[in-house]
Amino acid sequence: MRRETLKRHAPFVLSLIVGAAAWEIVGRHTSVAFMAPLSDTLARLWQLTRSGELPRQALSSAALFVTGLALAIVVGMPLGLLMARLKWLREALDVYVMVLYATPMVALIPFILSLMGFGFAPKVLVVFLFAVFPILYNTIEGARSIKPELIEVARSYRSREWALWREVMVPYTLPYTMTGIRQAIGRALVGMIAAEFFLSATGLGQLIMTATQSFDTAAVFAAILVIVAAGVGLMRLGRMLEARFAQWRT
Amino acid sequence: MSITASGIRRAAPAAAQGGHIVVRGLTKRYGALSVFEGVDLDVAEREIVALVGPSGCGKTTLLRCVDGLIPAEGAVLVDGEIVREPRPGIAMVFQHFGLFPWKTVYDNVAYGLRMAGVESAEIARRVPQFISLVGLAGFEKAYPYQLSGGMQQRCGLARALAVDPRVLLMDEPFAAVDAQTREILQFELLRIWERQPTTMLFVTHSIEEAVLMGDRVVVLKGRPSRIHEDITVDLPRPRSRATFTLPRFAELRERVWSTLMSEAKKAEFQVGP
Ligand SMILES: Nc1ncnc2c1ncn2[C@@H]1O[C@H](COP(=O)(O)OP(=O)(O)OP(=O)(O)O)[C@@H](O)[C@H]1O
Ligand SMILES: [Mg+2]
Numbered sequence: 010m011r012r013e014t015l016k017r018h019a020p021f022v023l024s025l026i027v028g029a030a031a032w033e034i035v036g037r038h039t040s041v042a043f044m045a046p047l048s049d050t051l052a053r054l055w056q057l058t059r060s061g062e063l064p065r066q067a068l069s070s071a072a073l074f075v076t077g078l079a080l081a082i083v084v085g086m087p088l089g090l091l092m093a094r095l096k097w098l099r100e101a102l103d104v105y106v107m108v109l110y111a112t113p114m115v116a117l118i119p120f121i122l123s124l125m126g127f128g129f130a131p132k133v134l135v136v137f138l139f140a141v142f143p144i145l146y147n148t149i150e151g152a153r154s155i156k157p158e159l160i161e162v163a164r165s166y167r168s169r170e171w172a173l174w175r176e177v178m179v180p181y182t183l184p185y186t187m188t189g190i191r192q193a194i195g196r197a198l199v200g201m202i203a204a205e206f207f208l209s210a211t212g213l214g215q216l217i218m219t220a221t222q223s224f225d226t227a228a229v230f231a232a233i234l235v236i237v238a239a240g241v242g243l244m245r246l247g248r249m250l251e252a253r254f255a256q257w258r259t
Numbered sequence: 260m261s262i263t264a265s266g267i268r269r270a271a272p273a274a275a276q277g278g279h280i281v282v283r284g285l286t287k288r289y290g291a292l293s294v295f296e297g298v299d300l301d302v303a304e305r306e307i308v309a310l311v312g313p314s315g316c317g318k319t320t321l322l323r324c325v326d327g328l329i330p331a332e333g334a335v336l337v338d339g340e341i342v343r344e345p346r347p348g349i350a351m352v353f354q355h356f357g358l359f360p361w362k363t364v365y366d367n368v369a370y371g372l373r374m375a376g377v378e379s380a381e382i383a384r385r386v387p388q389f390i391s392l393v394g395l396a397g398f399e400k401a402y403p404y405q406l407s408g409g410m411q412q413r414c415g416l417a418r419a420l421a422v423d424p425r426v427l428l429m430d431e432p433f434a435a436v437d438a439q440t441r442e443i444l445q446f447e448l449l450r451i452w453e454r455q456p457t458t459m460l461f462v463t464h465s466i467e468e469a470v471l472m473g474d475r476v477v478v479l480k481g482r483p484s485r486i487h488e489d490i491t492v493d494l495p496r497p498r499s500r501a502t503f504t505l506p507r508f509a510e511l512r513e514r515v516w517s518t519l520m521s522e523a524k525k526a527e528f529q530v531g532p
Contacts, residue, residue, distance in 0.1 A: 162357040165326055166374040166422075167345050176370070180361045257361040257402045 045227035050234060053227035063216070067235060070201055070212030073129070077136025078190075078197045085141045085193075086186050089148025090178055099149070106149070110142040114200065118207045132204035132211075139200025143192035151185025152178055184255035191247035198240050277338040277348070278304045278425035278458030280325060285333035286483075287320055293483035294320050298333070300477065300486065302426075305456035309463055309473030309492075311515065316484040318462040319354070322428045325460060326351050337426060347375065350419035354431040356411045358403040364390065364414050365399040371422040389417040392451065409440035416444075420451065429461040433468070445471060446499065453497050466519070470511045471498060478518050488518045 029047055036046025045053070057063035092099040092106075118135060125131035155178065163173050205214020213232045220228035280302040287294040294317040302308045312318055324331045326349055327342040335342040337349060350371065351357075358367050368389055372382045390396055393413040403411050412432055419427060432448075433441040445468060452459070463469050469476045470492055478488040492511055494502055502508055 158353070158355055158357055159359060161323075161328060162351075162353065162359075163374075164328055165345050165351045166371045167347065168374050172374060176373075177359065180359075257404065 041226055042224055043226065045230050049227040050230040053225075054231035054234060057216075057228060057231055063231070063235065066212050066216045066232075070205065070214070071239075073132055073136060073204065073212060074197055074201045077133045077200065078140050078193060080133065080137045081140035081144055081193055081197070082186075082190060084137075085144030085189065086148050086182075089145045089186070090152050090174065090182060092145075092149050093152030093155075093182075094178070106142065106145055109138075110146055114139050114196075115203055115207075118203060122208055127209040132201075132208050135204040135208070136197050136200040139203075140193035140197040143196065144186060144189035147189030147192070148182055148186045151182040154185075155181050184251060184258065187247065187251040187254055191244060191251060194243045194247055195240060198236060198243075202236070276304060276425060276457075278302075279338050280426060280458060280460065281334075281336040282321075282325065283334045283336075285321070285324060285331050285335065287317065287324060287329075287331040295479065296483040296485055298479075298486055302458055302460055304458055306474045307452070307459040307461055307472055309461045309469035309476045310479060311463060311466065311469050311476060311519065312479035312484060313519070314464075316479050316481070318479060319430055321479070322351065322430050322460060322462060325349070325426075326428055348422075348425040349428065350422050350424035350426070351428040351430065352412075352415050352419045352432045354434055356403070356408075356415045356435070358411055358414055358418075360403050363400050363402055364395055364406070367403070367414055368417045368421055371418050375422055385421055389421040392420065393417040394447070407436075407440075409436045409444060412436060412444065416448070424457060427457050427459045429459060429463075431462050431464060434464060441468075448472070449498055466512055466515045467503070469515060470494070470508060471502060476511075476515050478515065480519065488515075490514055490518070 032047040034046075036044050036049070054063070092102060114135065117138065121131050121134055125134065159177060159181075160173070163177050168176065201212070202214050202217075205212050206218065210218055213236060216232045217229050220226070220232065280300070282298055282300040285298040285300075286296045298321065300308070310318055310321070320329070323329045325335050325337075325342065327335070327345045330343070337346065340346070342349075359370065362370065365386055369382050369386045372385060377385075387396075387399070390399060393416050395410060395413050395417065398406065398410065403414070406414065412435070416432065433444050436444065449472070459472075461469070461472050463472070473492050476488075476490045476492060477486055478490070479485070480487050490511065494505060494507060494511070
C-alpha cells in the first residue's frame, strides 16, 4: 500500500527534488545580486517569519487580496446572473465586459492612482478589476447555457422570480462561477502585487521592493515563495470547491 | 391546491375534485406559422383523453397552452377559470423529464410542493410516499444522471403527482424509455390512476398507448392542425395486459390508425407500444 503511493507520486516528488537541487546549484554559482540558493532563501524565510516582518506584511497583502476578491465575487456573480436573465442589460453591457476583460489591467493603474490616490481603496479597486471579469464572464456563459426547458418546468410549477434564482439559476451556474473564481484567484494575486508596487508600497510587494533595493535577494525569493505557495494552495482549494459544486454533473 | 391531510392514501377521490378542461376556439400562431386553428376540446373530471397526431402538429404547443405557459387566441378554462398563466392544481409531465440535474430525487419530488408553499413538515411526509408510489424508494439521494431513463420519468411523475393535481398534462411521458420499461410504466400509471383518478390529457405517438390509456382518443392533424376525430374508447377498466388481447382493442387501434393514415404520413407512426 505505502509502496503503491510512493510509486504513484514518484515523478512528482522526483521533479521537486530535481527542481530544488537545480535552484540550489544555480543559486550558488550566480551572483547573490541576482539569485539566492534555496538554502539561503529558506533560512531567510525562517528569519523573516521569526522577526514578525513576513507575517505582518503577508497579512497586509492578504487583507487586500481577500477584500478585492470578495468584492469581485459579490459583484461578479449577481451581475452575471442578471445579465444572463435580462437581455437588454446584457446587450448594453456585453461590449464593456469584453473590452475590459481583454484590457491589461496594469495599464489602468496610473489612471486609478491619479483618480483615487494612495489609500487602501484604490488598491482594492485594482485587485477587484483584475479579478472580476473572469467571474463575470464565466457566470454569464454558465447562466446562459441553462436549458430553457428547465426554466419552463420552473414556470409550470409557478416558481417566483426569486425562487427561480435560488432553485435553478444559482445552483446551475455555481460550477461555472467557481471556474471563474479559480481563474480570478491567479489574477487577483497579480493585481495585489501590482497595486503594492505601483500604488503605495505595502505588504509583500513592499517587502520585495525594499529587499531588492538593499540587495537582499534571499528575502525577495522568500517573499515570492510565500506568494507562489498561497497561489497554488488557493487554486487547489478552488478546484476542490468547483468539484464539490459540480457533483451533479456527469 | 387541495393538499388533503389524508394525502394519497385516501381511498376514493374527494367529491370536489375538479379538473374539468374546456378548450374553445384555440388558435396558436408563431408569426406566419399557424400551428393549430379552432381547437375545441372538453375533458371531463377524471377522464383520460389521449391526444395523437403527426410530429410537429402542435401537441406539445397545445399542452403548453392548457398549462398556461404560452398565450394563444381563444380560451382555455379549467373548472371554469380562464387559464392565462400556470395555475395551481395543473401539473405537467415532460417528454424530456425536466428534472433538475443538481437536485436529488428527493429534492426534485419536493420541488413542486416547495413552489406551492407547502409547509416543510407536510413536504417531509408526502415526498417519501410519492417516491415509493412510483417505485423509487431507496433512490432518494440519487442524482438524475445516476438513474435510467425509466427511473428519471418515475421521478418526474412523482414530482407531478405530489402536488395532488386536478389535471395532469402528460407530454409523451414514456416516449424516451425502452419498450419494456414503457409497458411497465403504462400499467403503473394506470394503477395509480385507479387509486386516484385524475383528469389527464395524454399526448403520445403510440396508437396502442393511446387506446390503452384513454377514455377517448383525439386525433390532431393537418396544417394548420385541427381536431379530426374524437374516438370513444369503450374498453372496460381497470385496464391491464389482458386489454391488449380484446378484439375491441384491435378494432379501436385500427380505427385510430386509419384516421391518422388517411393522409399518407405512415412513416411517422409506430404501431407498437
Ligand atoms: N417557440 C416557437 N417558435 C416558433 N415555432 C414554434 C415554437 N414552438 C413550436 N413551434 C412550431 O410549432 C409546431 C408544433 O410544435 P410542437 O412541438 O407543438 O409539435 P408536436 O406535435 O409536439 O411534435 P412532436 O410530436 O414532435 O413532439 C412546430 O412546427 C414547431 O416548429
Ligand atoms: Mg411534442
